Amino acid sequence: MSLIDKLPQxxxxxxxxxxxxxxxxxxxxxxRIVEIALVKVLPDGSEESLSTRVNPQCHIPKSSTAVxxxxxxxxxxxxxxxxxxxxxxxxxxxxxxxGYNCNRFDLPMLSxxxxxxxxxxxxxxxxxxxxxxxxxxxxxxxxxxxxQFYCGSTFDGAHGALADTxxxxxxxxxxxxxxxxxxxxxxxxxEYTTQRRIVDFAGRFIYNDRDEVEFNFGKHKGRLxxxxxxxxxxxxxxxxxxxxxxxxxxxxxxxxxxxxxKSDSPDHV
Numbered sequence: 001m002s003l004i005d006k007l008p009q010x011x012x013x014x015x016x017x018x019x020x021x022x023x024x025x026x027x028x029x030x031x032r033i034v035e036i037a038l039v040k041v042l043p044d045g046s047e048e049s050l051s052t053r054v055n056p057q058c059h060i061p062k063s064s065t066a067v068x069x070x071x072x073x074x075x076x077x078x079x080x081x082x083x084x085x086x087x088x089x090x091x092x093x094x095x096x097x098x099g100y101n102c103n104r105f106d107l108p109m110l111s112x113x114x115x116x117x118x119x120x121x122x123x124x125x126x127x128x129x130x131x132x133x134x135x136x137x138x139x140x141x142x143x144x145x146x147x148q149f150y151c152g153s154t155f156d157g158a159h160g161a162l163a164d165t166x167x168x169x170x171x172x173x174x175x176x177x178x179x180x181x182x183x184x185x186x187x188x189x190x191e192y193t194t195q196r197r198i199v200d201f202a203g204r205f206i207y208n209d210r211d212e213v214e215f216n217f218g219k220h221k222g223r224l225x226x227x228x229x230x231x232x233x234x235x236x237x238x239x240x241x242x243x244x245x246x247x248x249x250x251x252x253x254x255x256x257x258x259x260x261x262k263s264d265s266p267d268h269v
Contacts, residue, residue: 003152007173011184012043015095016129018172020165021106022068024060028108028202029245032056033081034070036110037161038091039169050091051162053078068160085117096127096186100143100168103130103193108201108245115246123201127190131172134193138179143167150174200251204244213255225252226259 019038025031037051055078065071099106107123114121135146147155147167151174155167176184199205199213206216213225220228229236236256240249
């Protein structure tokens with residue numbers, strides 16, 4: 001029996017989907033997915049998987065191919081993301097999410113692809129466990145090193161989406177085995193691996209200690225969004241017409257709508 005077979009099972013109230021993406025680059029607003037892999041862990045410990053390469057409908061830079069090994073020729077006859085979006089959305093429906101560095105990369109990228117495909121999926125409502133955050137808080141290594149450290153073995157296929165996804169699942173179980181104080185509870189792991197109280201996946205807006213939304217970039221960083229939009233109404237239009245991620249624009253629209261509703265309220269002074 002291998003060390004992986006001895007790792008604890010996750011205590012789940014609903015399915016948890018581990019996922020990993022390979023892409024044309026690291027900019028959610030401009031780059032595209034070329035491979036997606038998902039492993040769904042059910043509360044009874046059984047697993048289901050879904051993986052596919054994706055035609056990004058654009059050139060894959062050599063620098064990206066050097067990381068994941070996927071070329072334009074490899075995805076030429078693959079479906080586009082809009083063609084698989086509903087299938088992916090159905091696979092993760094009613095599930096929480098987990099990944100390795102997913103807070104900063106995979107979630108923003110997946111969110112943008114859903115927006116572009118016109119498939120409404122509220123990823124903000126999901127509990128999310130970023131396994132890399134646990135590793136960095138405890139050991140600070142790469143996924144390959146994490147697998148060796150927590151699972152006692154290397155794994156083949158690093159930077160292949162499905163191999164990385166399965167390895168991330170194994171690492172989380174290994175972390176639960178190594179750290180008795182680490183909660184085997186998705187709600188608590190979501191809180192533990194959330195590094196910033198972000199409003200949008202790109203982190204352009206964040207909550208302060210009073211649960212007010214602030215800008216987290218540019219000349220207005222640290223200022224309340226409501227104050228800026230009242231004093232500079234044109235800033236909203238500038239952001240909506242600029243090259244920000246669709247999720248950032250969507251969250252900005254929600255913020256502005258809430259501000260407008262509050263201003264129109266008869267109780268507003």
